[in-house]
Amino acid sequence: MxxxxxxxxxxxxxxxxxxxxxxxxxxxxxxxxxxxxxxxxxxxxxxxxxxxxxxxxxxxxxxxxxxxxxxxxxxxxxxxxxxxxxxxxxxxxxxxxxxxxxxxxxxxxxxxxxxxxxxxxxxxxxxxxxxxxxxxxxxxxxxxxxxxxxxxxxxxxxxxxxxxxxxGDAPLEAPWDMEFASAESVEHLIDHLEQTLIEVGFHDPDNPRQLMTRLRRLLTRVRLDAMEVNILRGFLSAIEKKIR
Amino acid sequence: MxxxxxxxxxxxxxxxxxxxxxxxxxxxxxxxxxxxxxxxxxxxxxxxxxxxxxxxxxxxxxxxxxxxxxxxxxxxxxxxxxxxxxxxxxxxxxxxxxxxxxxxxxxxxxxxxxxxxxxxxxxxxxxxxxxxxxxxxxxxxxxxxxxxxxxxxxxxxxxxxxxxxxxGDAPLEAPWDMEFASAESVEHLIDHLEQTLIEVGFHDPDNPRQLMTRLRRLLTRVRLDAMEVNILRGFLSAIEKKIR
Structure with a gap:
């Protein structure tokens, strides 16, 4: 035991x-x-x-x-x-x-x-x-x-x-300077990104190919921290503001 | 197996x-x-x-x-x-x-x-x-x-x-489906990203804070593959086309 x-x-x-x-x-x-x-x-x-x-x-x-x-x-x-x-x-x-x-x-x-x-x-x-x-x-x-x-x-x-x-001697993860993002906040980011991709005409939901899968893979494997999610959300909002 | x-x-x-x-x-x-x-x-x-x-x-x-x-x-x-x-x-x-x-x-x-x-x-x-x-x-x-x-x-x-x-040491790592991006192509992506961030008004080069450092850390640690670089470059170009 x-x-x-x-x-x-x-x-x-x-x-x-x-x-x-x-x-x-x-x-x-x-x-x-x-x-x-x-x-x-x-x-x-x-x-x-x-x-x-x-x-x-x-x-x-x-x-x-x-x-x-x-x-x-x-x-x-x-x-x-x-x-x-x-x-x-x-x-x-x-x-x-x-x-x-x-x-x-x-x-x-x-x-x-x-x-x-x-x-x-x-x-x-x-x-x-x-x-x-x-x-x-x-x-x-x-x-x-x-x-x-x-x-x-x-x-x-x-x-x-x-x-x-x-x-055992499992190595402890090096401390990061920000807390990691929650799964939910990343889902919201991906939703926001998809919306923006559609608005700028880069993504056609009727012909999606593998675009969102590839972006999802990128955004999950990088293990975003909470500030990175905020930065990317801010960038997407700035794009929308500019084009509307 | x-x-x-x-x-x-x-x-x-x-x-x-x-x-x-x-x-x-x-x-x-x-x-x-x-x-x-x-x-x-x-x-x-x-x-x-x-x-x-x-x-x-x-x-x-x-x-x-x-x-x-x-x-x-x-x-x-x-x-x-x-x-x-x-x-x-x-x-x-x-x-x-x-x-x-x-x-x-x-x-x-x-x-x-x-x-x-x-x-x-x-x-x-x-x-x-x-x-x-x-x-x-x-x-x-x-x-x-x-x-x-x-x-x-x-x-x-x-x-x-x-x-x-x-x-034994049989590797499990599945082969990636794309070749990894070159350092040069990632540098070009980061340059392009910075340009776009400025154009949409999200980034002020005169008051940069840590923005580009944080985005650079994100884009290097994820080990982008070549197709991901192409997708992100395409997204940035679509934004520019839309706002110009």
């Missing part, structure tokens, strides 16, 4: 989970590894006694789970968002190994940032639009013959690596 | 498992991580369709499981035997961390040794007489509040570390 390691704000976000047993098993895996904040986005069957039963002695985690309507709601105030993903995506995103993920989550949580780790549906994982709200993707390596992990097993591996990092 | 890593003789030995669902979940975890040899010592309820159902696409592992009467029978021909254990035992035994365990198992299996890893009963683990047949004990660190992992979760963590050891 590892004494008294606390994770001030690391939340595990399960998106549209079908089987309540998986919610319970994930809660147990979390508590075993010292995590307690569970967020359920539109679960298919919750509350359900199977979730409590499978959680064994982690029923407190199940019972205090927060239900959210959307991924955006679940992560609105988070400053680091990581999505679990199979490796191959058309537009590559910054990737972490589970071990790197554990170190990053621990060091950022210790620095006071709110962290969310997203886990997708049992059969289909996270949608592209959900993955594109993440700063990083994490992929759990598997054998070639069978690559689909059970949902709670994936939570177990990721939570295990967070506790490993907490126990 | 990790290509074609094979573990010549690494067997997972589950001792007197009560719930057949745990056997199936353990089999899935094994196959996900490239292990296939499952040995069941005196299982309480096996064969059972729940084991097959919970194994998902690892029913081959369940169906080829070998049933043994005792731990001694299960490990008779093994040259390295590791038992999972809670940490505190009256007589200390050589201990491995899960990560060390993964490395040891992989290196010995690669050298041709037959390896067994023992997992005990759901409620009570391995008996002392069983643990004393092991060369090493391995303990999965947990949080203080709840130290009892589900059996299949423990198999998942140990099997994950074996595959991690086998993968």
């Amino acid at each position: 590892t004494d008294a390691i606390t994770f001030p704000d690391v939340r595990i976000v399960l998106v549209e989970t079908t089987h309540p047993g998986n919610i319970g098993a994930a809660a147990r895996a979390m508590k075993n590894m010292g995590l307690s904040r569970l967020v359920l986005v539109a679960p298919r069957d919750f509350p359900n006694e199977k979730a409590v039963w499978r959680s064994a002695s982690a029923s407190d985690v199940v019972e205090s789970a927060v239900v959210a309507d959307s991924v955006a709601d679940a992560i609105a105030d988070c400053q680091l968002v990581i999505g679990t993903s199979a490796r191959d995506r058309r537009i590559p995103w910054p990737m972490l190994e589970p071990r790197e993920c554990g170190e990053k989550v621990f060091s950022e949580a210790t620095a006071g940032n709110a962290v969310a780790i997203l886990f997708g549906r049992e059969a289909r994982g996270l949608k592209n639009e959900e993955l594109q709200q993440c700063h990083y993707h994490v992929n759990i390596p598997t054998a070639e013959a069978y690559s689909s992990l059970n949902l709670a097993m994936a939570v177990q591996v990721i939570a295990y690596e967070i506790l490993q990092a907490a126990r | 990790t290509d074609a890593i094979t573990f010549p003789d690494v067997r997972i030995v589950l001792v007197e498992t009560t719930h057949p669902g745990n056997i199936g979940a353990a089999a899935r975890a094994m196959k996900n991580m490239g292990l296939s040899r499952l040995v069941l010592v005196a299982p309480r309820d096996f064969p059972n369709e729940k084991a097959v159902w919970r194994s998902a696409s690892a029913s081959d592992v369940v169906e080829s499981a070998v049933v043994a009467d005792s731990v001694a029978d299960a490990i008779a021909d093994c040259q390295l035997v590791i038992g999972t254990s809670a940490r505190d035992r009256r007589i200390p035994w050589p201990m491995l961390e899960p990560r060390e365990c993964g490395e040891k198992v992989f290196s010995e299996a690669t050298a041709g040794n037959a390896v067994a890893i023992l997992f005990g009963r759901e409620a009570r683990g391995l008996k002392n007489e069983e643990l004393q047949q092991c060369h090493y004990h391995v303990n999965i660190p947990t949080a203080e509040a709840y130290s009892s992992l589900n059996l299949a979760m423990a198999v998942q963590v140990i099997a994950y570390e074996i595959l991690q050891a086998a993968r």
Whole structure:
């Protein structure tokens, strides 16, 4: 047992989970590894006694789970968002190994940032639009013959690596001079940017191609701080003022 | 996915498992991580369709499981035997961390040794007489509040570390889809941005404060790719065209 390691704000976000047993098993895996904040986005069957039963002695985690309507709601105030993903995506995103993920989550949580780790549906994982709200993707390596992990097993591996990092010599993140922007403020920035792109005639929503996906990838992977968001919003407002 | 890593003789030995669902979940975890040899010592309820159902696409592992009467029978021909254990035992035994365990198992299996890893009963683990047949004990660190992992979760963590050891330094980083931008092209972008900021009245070169330094920090740390530079240059040109 590892004494008294606390994770001030690391939340595990399960998106549209079908089987309540998986919610319970994930809660147990979390508590075993010292995590307690569970967020359920539109679960298919919750509350359900199977979730409590499978959680064994982690029923407190199940019972205090927060239900959210959307991924955006679940992560609105988070400053680091990581999505679990199979490796191959058309537009590559910054990737972490589970071990790197554990170190990053621990060091950022210790620095006071709110962290969310997203886990997708049992059969289909996270949608592209959900993955594109993440700063990083994490992929759990598997054998070639069978690559689909059970949902709670994936939570177990990721939570295990967070506790490993907490126990070990995980390097602490160099301090930044500003606090990182929340997921919600970045979403507002991206909305504002899209509006401005349309107004200056650079973006045609009827023929979007990959433009917004590429800009979204840029603006998530850079991990904007709060002042940068303010600067960019100010620039967009100045453009609008000038052209109206 | 990790290509074609094979573990010549690494067997997972589950001792007197009560719930057949745990056997199936353990089999899935094994196959996900490239292990296939499952040995069941005196299982309480096996064969059972729940084991097959919970194994998902690892029913081959369940169906080829070998049933043994005792731990001694299960490990008779093994040259390295590791038992999972809670940490505190009256007589200390050589201990491995899960990560060390993964490395040891992989290196010995690669050298041709037959390896067994023992997992005990759901409620009570391995008996002392069983643990004393092991060369090493391995303990999965947990949080203080709840130290009892589900059996299949423990198999998942140990099997994950074996595959991690086998993968070694295999890079996970997905190739980026575009070449990274040259330093010169980023300098031109920053010049263009500054010009536009002045034209829309957001930046006063006579009173620059930290604006350009902050934007430069943003645009260098994100490691822009060539297409992103083109997109941003195109956006700036569209703004200029609109306001002139």
